[in-house]
Amino acid sequence: MLESIVHVCLAGLSGGMFIWLVASGLTLIFGVLGVLNFAHGSFYMLGAYLCFSVLRALGQNFWWGLLLGPLVVAAVGYLVERFFLRRVYGLELPYQLLLTFAFVLLFDDLVKILWGAGSLGAPGAPGLTDSVPILGRQFPVYNLFVIAVGPLVAVGLWALLEKTWAGRIIRASSSDREMASALGVKVPALFTAVFVFGSWLGALGGGLAVPYLGLLTPGMGEQVIIEAFVVAVIGGLGSLKGAFLGALLIGLLSAFGTRFLPAFDMFLTFILMAGVLLWRPQGFFGEKR
Template sequence: MLESFVHVCLAGLSKGMFIWLVASGLTLIFGVLGVLNFAHGSFYMLGAYFCFSLLSHLGHNFWLGLILGPLFVCLVGYVVERYFLRYVYHIDLPYQLLLTFAFVLIFDDLVKVVWGAGSIGSPSVAGLSGSVRILGRLFPSYSLFIILVGPLVALGLWGLLEKTWAGRIIRAASSDREMASALGVRVPALFTAVFVFGTWLGAVGGGLAVPYVGLLTPGMGESIIIDAFVVAVIGGLGSLKGAFLGALIIGLLSSFGTRFLPTFDMFLTFILMAIVLLWRPQGFFGEEAAR
């Protein structure tokens, strides 16, 4: 029983951290730009496909692919923000959603044209392809790696936002766009930079998914983006701290649900979301973001 408990815990942690990697970029973009970016799942997908392509061209060096792949996606993110999103900031949220959703469809089809409509089984990572024996049962090393990467990304983001000059400007622009602009911050350029950075986070999530999910398919961003949205809502839209906590809770909840309450595992996350929305409509840390 203990071994099962520990393993379900680990499975939940790795799932949660994996969702966090995707939710972090989504949350950052919402917190600063105020845009709910549906296309974030597409950046995740593109990240995965670019990493995979580089992987097969670069002699199977996963790490090199993980560094270079997301850079290509950043370029895509730049174009999306600079030439499209920028023109809808001032109009209603539904239009932003429509635009970003249009990109989801476009990118799905582009992936089909370039890489084919079929699913591609992806290789495992040299060095992390094995498993570790924990309490007599094997646990994939790569999942452990994901469990470590999640908090590192959180720490990095916290450091960036709280401890650096750039972070101060980002926080300033996110709490009062006009004031920041009046004080000489080039808000449009800052928005582009934040969007591209958020895109990069999504694409890195996608790159890390290559061995984690073990599969590339067009439309692969759609399932993860729903989890990421739930996490972002529970945590309080725009709050990174909230998203991290939300991802941990959702990961563990779904893992324990699958193991111990299998009939309700699909409901659990949404029930949690409903409860949180009733009890605290702004999410765990919503106030901070709305400050």
């Protein structure tokens, strides 16, 4: 029983870390731009597919894919923000939401066109393909690696936001856009930068998911974006700390749910989301808006 629980926890932690990587970019973009980006799941998917293509082109080396794939997605993010999203900032919220939704439709089919509608099998990450015994049961090393990467990204983000000049500007702009602009911050450029960075984070999550999932399917972005929404809402829209803890919570909840209550695993997730929205709409760590 104990080892079973430990393994469920480990599975929950690694699952949660993927959601965190996606939710972090989503949260960052919402915090600064005020846009809830439906297409963020598509960036995750594109990250995975591009990582896959690069690794295949460069002799099956996953690490090259992980390095280059997300960079390409960041460039895609640049195009999306610079030429589309920027033109709807002044409009009401549904228009912004729907614009990003248009990209979900676009990227979903684009992936099918470029990579085919079927699933693709992906190789593992060199050096991390083994399993180690934990409490008498095998656990993949790569999943441990992911459990380590998540907090590293969190610390990196924290350092970036709290300790650097760029981070100060980002924080200032997310709390008071007009003030930031009055202080000489070039808000449009900042928005682009944050969006590109956020896209890169989402794609990084996708790239890391390649060896974990071992399988790429064109719908993988939609599943993840909804989970990321749940996490972002539970933690508090715009709060990175909230997104991190929310991702852990949802990761664990869903791992335990799958193990002990398979029929209600999804139901639990969404009832938690609705509950938080009703009783504490700003989430556990968000500020009242």
